[in-house]
Amino acid sequence: MTYTKQLLLVCFISGLFATAQNKKFSLEAIWSGNFRTERLDALHSMNNGKQYSVLNFDRASGTTQIDVYDYKTSNKNKTLVNAANLEGLDRFSDYTFSADETQILLATEVTPIFRRSTLGKYYVYNLNTNVLELVAVEKIQEPTFSPDGTKIAYGYQNNLFVKDLQTGVTQQITFDGEKNKIINGITDWVYEEEFAFVRAFEWNAASNKIAFIRFDETEVPEFSMDVYGTDLYQTQHVFKYPKAGEANAKVSLHIYDVAANTTQDVEFNYADSDLYIPRLTWTNNPDLLSAQVMKRHQNELDLWLVNAASNQSQIILKERDSAYIDVTDNLTFLKDNSFIWTSEKDGFNHIYHYSKEGELISQVTKGNWEVTNYYGFDDKHNTIFYQSTENGSINRDVYAIKLNGRNKTRLTTDTGTNSAAFSADFTYFINTYSSVSTPPVYTLHYAKNGKEIKRIKDNAKLQEKLADYQMAEKQFSTIHVNGNDLNMWMVKPPNFDATKTYPLFMYQYSGPGSQSVANSWHAANDYWYQLLAQKGYIVVCIDGRGTGYKGADFKKVTQNELGKYEVADQIEAARKLGAQAYIDAARIGIWGWSYGGFMSSNALLKGNDVFKMAIAVAPVTSWRFYDTIYTERYMTTPQENPSGYDDNSPINHVDKLKGDYLLIHGTGDDNVHVQNTMRMVEALVQANKQFEWMIYPDKNHGIYGGNTRLHLYTKMTNFIDRTLGN
Numbered sequence: 001m002t003y004t005k006q007l008l009l010v011c012f013i014s015g016l017f018a019t020a021q022n023k024k025f026s027l028e029a030i031w032s033g034n035f036r037t038e039r040l041d042a043l044h045s046m047n048n049g050k051q052y053s054v055l056n057f058d059r060a061s062g063t064t065q066i067d068v069y070d071y072k073t074s075n076k077n078k079t080l081v082n083a084a085n086l087e088g089l090d091r092f093s094d095y096t097f098s099a100d101e102t103q104i105l106l107a108t109e110v111t112p113i114f115r116r117s118t119l120g121k122y123y124v125y126n127l128n129t130n131v132l133e134l135v136a137v138e139k140i141q142e143p144t145f146s147p148d149g150t151k152i153a154y155g156y157q158n159n160l161f162v163k164d165l166q167t168g169v170t171q172q173i174t175f176d177g178e179k180n181k182i183i184n185g186i187t188d189w190v191y192e193e194e195f196a197f198v199r200a201f202e203w204n205a206a207s208n209k210i211a212f213i214r215f216d217e218t219e220v221p222e223f224s225m226d227v228y229g230t231d232l233y234q235t236q237h238v239f240k241y242p243k244a245g246e247a248n249a250k251v252s253l254h255i256y257d258v259a260a261n262t263t264q265d266v267e268f269n270y271a272d273s274d275l276y277i278p279r280l281t282w283t284n285n286p287d288l289l290s291a292q293v294m295k296r297h298q299n300e301l302d303l304w305l306v307n308a309a310s311n312q313s314q315i316i317l318k319e320r321d322s323a324y325i326d327v328t329d330n331l332t333f334l335k336d337n338s339f340i341w342t343s344e345k346d347g348f349n350h351i352y353h354y355s356k357e358g359e360l361i362s363q364v365t366k367g368n369w370e371v372t373n374y375y376g377f378d379d380k381h382n383t384i385f386y387q388s389t390e391n392g393s394i395n396r397d398v399y400a401i402k403l404n405g406r407n408k409t410r411l412t413t414d415t416g417t418n419s420a421a422f423s424a425d426f427t428y429f430i431n432t433y434s435s436v437s438t439p440p441v442y443t444l445h446y447a448k449n450g451k452e453i454k455r456i457k458d459n460a461k462l463q464e465k466l467a468d469y470q471m472a473e474k475q476f477s478t479i480h481v482n483g484n485d486l487n488m489w490m491v492k493p494p495n496f497d498a499t500k501t502y503p504l505f506m507y508q509y510s511g512p513g514s515q516s517v518a519n520s521w522h523a524a525n526d527y528w529y530q531l532l533a534q535k536g537y538i539v540v541c542i543d544g545r546g547t548g549y550k551g552a553d554f555k556k557v558t559q560n561e562l563g564k565y566e567v568a569d570q571i572e573a574a575r576k577l578g579a580q581a582y583i584d585a586a587r588i589g590i591w592g593w594s595y596g597g598f599m600s601s602n603a604l605l606k607g608n609d610v611f612k613m614a615i616a617v618a619p620v621t622s623w624r625f626y627d628t629i630y631t632e633r634y635m636t637t638p639q640e641n642p643s644g645y646d647d648n649s650p651i652n653h654v655d656k657l658k659g660d661y662l663l664i665h666g667t668g669d670d671n672v673h674v675q676n677t678m679r680m681v682e683a684l685v686q687a688n689k690q691f692e693w694m695i696y697p698d699k700n701h702g703i704y705g706g707n708t709r710l711h712l713y714t715k716m717t718n719f720i721d722r723t724l725g726n
Contacts, residue, residue, distance in 0.1 A: 183249075212254055252266075284335060319345065613662075624638050
């Protein structure tokens with residue numbers, strides 16, 4: 001080969017390499033799922049503690065199956081059930097084992113109702129007999145095995161039913177359920193959204209009693225949404241939605257005796273009947289039920305023990321706070337019925353151990369950091385496993401600690417976000433690790449010391465794909481604003497030149513207890529921020545006061561005045577960043593979704609000398625329009641705190657609009673109603689303020705489906721280019 005040919009070949013290869021390294025992101029690539037990560041779906045630790053099961057989907061055949069793997073070797077041991085071998089069942093989307101793992105509940109034809117609730121057809125597959133049985137002909141809610149595996153309880157049309165799997169007989173146990181009036185055993189809209197659960201019934205350990213919550217929605221005001229669909233006439237979706245200060249559902253607690261076919265009512269001796277029952281948990285004693293009961297202001301929480309045999313109740317623990325109390329999911333009753341509890345009572349979220357009478361035995365964890373997840377208690381080794389922010393508020397690590405608070409061991413070593421799934425006997429755990437530079441990696445570890453045994457799955461293919469792209473580093477730091485060091489990340493254009501000036505585009509959510517600045521792998525928006533950086537924007541996110549994982553005082557400073565301190569922090573941070581030589585202070589924008597849309601609207605209006613533009617997606621524009629549980633937790637009621645509701649609501653500051661404003665909402669948003677945007681639009685019109693807006697018909701709070709996300713982000717990108725670009 002001649003020198004000239006060699007030179008041409010080298011130049012050609014170098015050109016290809018340079019091109020590969022400079023591939024740019026596109027909206028089409030981002031929203032087509034090109035950068036989706038691989039996961040371990042529906043992982044379940046088997047009772048023997050040596051194996052785990054995973055739901056696998058065969059794209060070629062379109063069927064699903066449950067495969068069992070060995071923890072130590074990661075080898076597949078067997079397939080428990082394959083939809084291809086089940087007559088009349090092509091696939092299933094989820095599964096649940098009976099306690100003895102001889103039966104599997106398979107979910108099919110699942111359709112969403114609201115954020116967490118679904119309807120579906122469910123089958124029980126018996127691994128001993130290979131028999132597949134339909135639980136009910138109708139689509140049902142929350143089917144749940146009894147602990148002995150002989151029965152399934154479920155909800156249907158606001159009533160509860162119990163099916164005997166041995167006889168095939170179904171018994172209806174409540175009869176007064178009626179749409180928009182009475183719900184038995186399934187939560188109403190506001191409980192589902194704000195207390196984050198749907199199944200409001202629980203089996204006891206002996207499988208002979210079911211505790212359930214009854215919701216009387218009769219006096220709750222109705223909200224209606226037009227559903228435009230494709231027919232000639234639109235339909236209307238009407239449901240009960242208690243807005244701040246309005247009537248809640250009246251809740252009551254009941255215990256059904258399966259053998260006697262009788263139901264007893266549980267009485268709580270409160271003078272005020274306006275209560276919440278956000279959690280039910282049976283103790284190891286099949287006659288003792290625990291119930292967490294909160295006053296409407298949510299600054300008082302009582303843990304009750306209810307004796308189903310004597311129908312007597314007592315409070316064994318009281319939590320009080322000047323602001324609010326977060327409901328705990330971590331209540332764990334030990335063999336002696338002492339219990340583990342998490343609380344912020346010392347200023348940070350920590351683990352506590354109480355006697356069965358509710359006397360404090362010990363505070364298990366302590367320090368100026370937060371316990372962010374409780375994984376469970378290993379009674380064989382007297383050890384608690386948990387996740388925390390001890391390695392910095394933007395990171396997560398997994399720890400083990402003795403019940404008495406001694407011998408604390410950090411089980412994960414890589415800095416970033418670590419999350420554990422433990423085997424049933426706490427011999428092993430599968431760690432999911434990611435960071436801003438590492439996509440999710442799944443590794444197997446010994447629980448006793450955290451030693452890694454092997455890598456199960458990673459996202460090396462995704463990393464290889466991204467190696468071809470022009471990726472800018474997401475840089476973590478803090479910014480000192482209004483007396484606080486606030487967590488911040490920044491993405492600069494790939495070929496950043498400090499002698500040039502760039503427009504600044506800020507993202508935030510900022511809701512109470514939230515976190516947007518975290519050392520974890522990218523979500524879809526992060527690729528969008530890379531696209532914007534490639535266009536020449538500096539993108540920044542700052543977690544201001546009111547956000548989480550830095551202690552209760554930092555989080556609860558916004559109490560009774562949502563939108564005051566959080567907005568002040570974003571405005572001042574933008575002003576401070578705008579003073580940097582490489583940022584064009586005349587071209588600063590901000591955006592957010594939901595609470596973030598409330599924030600971006602306020603920032604543009606109150607900070608009209610700082611922000612040139614804002615995008616608000618599905619924003620709250622007045623807290624008077626939002627639900628009771630969330631809003632009153634932070635604001636009390638509008639009747640008690642009118643100025644808190646009105647002084648910081650964007651709808652009351654439209655006269656301050658100077659910059660460019662894009663308002664976006666879905667008409668099918670059952671959470672933050674499109675009413676917020678409609679009222680904001682009317683206020684802007686009457687103030688003679690020009691703005692842009694986009695409505696997505698029948699789309700809910702997530703605004704997705706088909707090409708919707710691509711259209712939405714194209715709309716926003718074009719708006720950014722037009723208002724902040726050169």
